Amino acid sequence: xxxxxxxxxxxxxxxxxxxxxxxxxxxxxxxxxxxxxxxxxxxxxxxxxxxxxxxxxxxxxxxxxxxxxxxxxxxxxxxxxxxxxxxxxxxxxxxxxxxxxxxxxxxxxxxxxxxxxxxxxxxxxxxxxxxxxxxxxxxxxxxxx
Amino acid sequence: xxxxxxxxxxxxxxxxxxxxxxxxxxxxxxxxxxxxxxxxxxxxxxxxxxxxxxxxxxxxxxxxxxxxxxxxxxxxxxxxxxxxxxxxxxxxxxxxxxxxxxxxxxxxxxxxxxxxxxxxxxxxxxxxxxxxxxxxxxxxxxxxxxxxxxxxxxxxxxxxxxxxxxxxxxxxxxxxxxxxxxxxxxxxxxxxxxxxxx
Numbered sequence: 001x002x003x004x005x006x007x008x009x010x011x012x013x014x015x016x017x018x019x020x021x022x023x024x025x026x027x028x029x030x031x032x033x034x035x036x037x038x039x040x041x042x043x044x045x046x047x048x049x050x051x052x053x054x055x056x057x058x059x060x061x062x063x064x065x066x067x068x069x070x071x072x073x074x075x076x077x078x079x080x081x082x083x084x085x086x087x088x089x090x091x092x093x094x095x096x097x098x099x100x101x102x103x104x105x106x107x108x109x110x111x112x113x114x115x116x117x118x119x120x121x122x123x124x125x126x127x128x129x130x131x132x133x134x135x136x137x138x139x140x141x142x143x144x145x
Numbered sequence: 146x147x148x149x150x151x152x153x154x155x156x157x158x159x160x161x162x163x164x165x166x167x168x169x170x171x172x173x174x175x176x177x178x179x180x181x182x183x184x185x186x187x188x189x190x191x192x193x194x195x196x197x198x199x200x201x202x203x204x205x206x207x208x209x210x211x212x213x214x215x216x217x218x219x220x221x222x223x224x225x226x227x228x229x230x231x232x233x234x235x236x237x238x239x240x241x242x243x244x245x246x247x248x249x250x251x252x253x254x255x256x257x258x259x260x261x262x263x264x265x266x267x268x269x270x271x272x273x274x275x276x277x278x279x280x281x282x283x284x285x286x287x288x289x290x291x292x293x294x295x296x297x298x299x300x301x302x303x304x305x306x307x308x309x310x311x312x313x314x315x316x317x318x319x320x321x322x323x324x325x326x327x328x329x330x331x332x333x334x335x336x337x338x339x340x341x342x343x
Contacts, residue, residue, distance in 0.1 A: 053221045057221070058179075059181075059221035059222055060221060060222070060225075061221060062217050062218040062225070062226075063218055085222075085223045085311060085312060086221070086222045086223035086225065086226065089223050089225075089226040089227060089264060089265065090217065090225065090226045092226065092264055093217050093225075093226035093229055093230050093264060094217070094226075096230070096260075096264075097214075097217070097233075
């Protein structure tokens with residue numbers, strides 16, 4: 001992983017896409033991150049959890065989200081997965097703000113847990129942001145009955 | 146004409162009224178939401194006032210942009226990004242003019258209201274803040290007092306509506322009969338505007 005490269009796209013040994021997991025609950029975000037990394041074979045993909053409020057309550061924190069996104073940004077884009085209500089709206093508002101999140105940050109329209117696993121596995125394989133996003137979004141298509 | 150000081154007074158008055166009404170907003174939010182709307186708005190606008198006092202912006206647009214930014218970063222619930230977007234988008238529409246006319250404020254807020262509808266994917270009739278914001282902004286062309294009255298009536302008109310957005314929407318028909326807390330806090334913003342314009 002060559003941190004700091006601007007052209008970190010698939011293949012070519014570029015930087016990996018970062019993944020941010022935004023839940024209303026700190027433990028949920030942390031656990032889903034751990035599970036996704038585990039299922040990706042202990043991948044070294046940069047993944048950060050941004051769950052709950054800074055004081056440990058339930059809710060969404062713009063501050064934790066921007067911090068997490070900066071932490072995982074390697075210049076190849078950041079895929080942001082969210083759970084409910086204010087998590088969705090806060091990320092959309094931050095993206096609309098323009099300069100709050102790293103360039104190439106994207107809200108991924110995917111189920112939270114399944115999407116997180118797909119995103120981390122795909123990012124670990126060196127895929128670019130479009131491929132990571134597509135993999136996470138495909139998780140909506142997997143029916144359970 | 147309205148200058149930056151007027152907009153700071155508006156935000157300060159809004160913080161005061163939201164502080165006074167926090168318990169009522171939370172009561173409205175208890176049966177249909179997660180009982181935090183009053184506290185969230187109180188905390189958000191307190192942060193707005195602190196930020197405006199620490200670094201008083203020079204233009205009306207800058208006041209609203211700074212206020213919106215504070216709301217997004219400090220509220221913690223859906224009202225943060227929604228009100229943040231309302232004020233920030235309105236502030237951007239006002240540009241860098243040192244003073245604005247009431248009509249410019251109306252059209253700036255109208256742009257903010259459009260952005261809120263887009264962000265939340267909602268429309269009037271869904272029992273959301275838009276049910277107070279839309280009539281409020283429309284009546285601003287008459288007077289700020291008329292806007293406050295129209296927004297208050299809009300908030301009351303959410304009582305028989307079925308909520309179609311947010312946590313209240315999970316309740317389906319059981320959301321009917323409750324006044325929407327977001328529409329209620331939106332009406333309070335217009336009340337604060339009418340108060341400082343007197």
